[in-house]
Amino acid sequence: MAILKAIGWFFINPLFYWFFILIYISSTKRVEKERLTFGYKVFPTLDEWYGLKRIGLILSLILSIIFIGLGIFLPPLFIVLLISYSLLFSLTGKFSWLNSVYIFGASSLTLLFYPYYESYLPDVLKVSLTLDHWIIFTSLMGIFILAEAFLLTRTRDDQTFPERFVGARGKQVGQHRIKKLALLPVLFIWPIGDLDVFFQYWPVFDYQGESYGLIFFPLLLGLEHVIRTRRPKVFSQWLLKRLTLLGMSVIILSLTGFLYAPLILLSIIVGLIGREILLFNTRQHEANHPTLYGPSKEGLKVLGVHPFSPASEMGIEIGEVITKVNGHKVSNGDEFYEALQSNLAFCKIDIYNLEGEIRFTQRAYYEGDHHQLGLVFVEDYI
Template sequence: MAQDWLIELLKGTGKFFLHPIFYYLLFMAAVLGVSRVKRERSNFHIRAENAYFELRQLLPIGILIGLGLSVLTIGVGLVVPMAAVIFVAFFTVLWSLTTKVRLLSPGYTIGFAFFVTLLAGSREWSIPFFSDILNALDGEIYPSIAALLALLVIGEGILILKNGSKGSSPKLIKSKRGQRVGVHEVKRVWMLPVFLLIPGSAIQIPFEWWPVFNVGDQAYSLLLVPFAVGFHQQVQGMLPKEAISILGKRVIALGIFLVLFSVGSYWIPTLSIAVVALAIIGRELLTLSQRLSEENLPFYFSKRNHGVMILGIIPDSPAFKMALGVGELVTKVNGTHVHDEQGFYEALQRNRAHCKLEVIDTNGEIRFVQRALYEGDHHELGILFVQEEKKWDTKAV
């Protein structure tokens, strides 16, 4: 029996690379990276992270979270019909066409797939190529979809908390008063590969005590499914890491609530409908509350009278090696007080071999950083500032 499970595991993993969503998410991540670089070059004449950054973030942490979710889903015996997997893929593509990356949250893709699966089962739809799959739908299977959705919402929250603020992109916008200000934007897509138990002719339950819900003598197989997790947040009133961390924790809390609520749906199946509805509404309310909260806060990355605010740092630049951080305020350059971008550059050019900065960090404490400058180093340290729109003759890097 262990051999049968190993075979199914290998077959399910192999089908992962045949799943069109796997390649579609690779394409989406590449598009997001290219569009970000174009915007950064438009704002600053230089990009921060390279165009492959979003691709590099697509899978690594998602694999670890997906492995943990796989252990949970198989361990408690969540059985998900193939029809639901197909509908999730359909809504992943559909919502992505809106260009709103946040709609790729599991709350929206799996949530709407749940209701379409429910409708297809109750109306006995006949869809070409999928008639057998739809005919096999069982009303007792829907609580498992709701429970899977709840677990994936927790996975989404962990991704936001651990990876959301990494490489956030500096951006220049105009405030309501027409002033040039800075914000940070994260527009990212992640992939969560999760092993699912799919009803069908495959391996049998190896032990009588195996905790599979509502399956009975039904055979099933293992399938590694790539779930999309989209995320988009613009931060204006605080440091990116703080703002994104708050949202991540709230999404995790929502997922935990949904998990607890979904347990009751195994005794009262109709509760699964409420769980999915709460997932969609709850995720939308979290996005709305975050957006309203940001709009009511003053701009964090704006011009200051007693220094210049660091909006971004170019990776591997002198500023990066000096451990300068986003949100820090540079007050002195080579002993000279600076109040704007032009003053910063003028003070920097007074000593081409050495640079000493006085910085107020994000905790309000003063620190000094210095570094010898070498031939080939970025001539302006690699710092991105909030700049006036008319100053395109001065490169802000």
């Protein structure tokens, strides 16, 4: 019955429904932009959630086991703050605001002023804040930073969104946008219900003498980064290492709050400033290095590759340069299409790889294959 009640709380949580609304709105805008830029839909609708369903459930299961096993729970006020800031930050339309640092950080800063608005709250949201509350909440911020880093391991070069625009010199250049949103249905203990205590230490602290229950909380984790100088997978590996270090630092500082309480506040500051430093370093790198997705004198620069397309099967990667198709030199989308049509049964492609070395790939050409083999170019038709 406790599990059924927890599921019921999950489906009445506004974040659950807002997740699908947010994904749909963002996806629709992205498809409209792709049609305007490339003339067709590059990736399917709702692809911002692609690849994160199974990994999100696995991650949620691991986190739920940890939280239930340790007897960690969130008071109602904490849950309301997480919901409120998730909804507020999502109004920006940028998934980069839906990360654990901003949501947990803003909630923690709001709790610092709790004595000033406590009298205005209903009784169900009032809580006697203790050292344990602070340590649990700030540690959760660090844990979900690690969860965000774990989601980055799913980044693939053919699952980020290519974009094209006119650069400062009047030439077409490209970029890749990593934009994903994950739904994590995490199981928490909360002080409403009739569960018996499992172990002597469970839960780890008391809440106004209340009985305990379970709640599935739909936490939203967003990723959004624009990359011009590196491949998305290379950037994700770079960011993954630094987010892991940041998450561990926040957790360690939070837990040492048992010994010296001011370190709890320091953990919040480190999380917020550390995240901003990572964003600043990313912008600096993008500004001070040449773009990977600019036009090439050697041929056609590959900006994007459709997953499960002929080009993907041939091993063509973003950032590479196609110089010849079926023996014909190509420099734009028209020439590429005409070269493909010169042999309707077979295609052979000469490519400069990312190391500047020439390589060849070939494949049978079937009726119904994408007219560009599933490739998106920096410079297309003229």
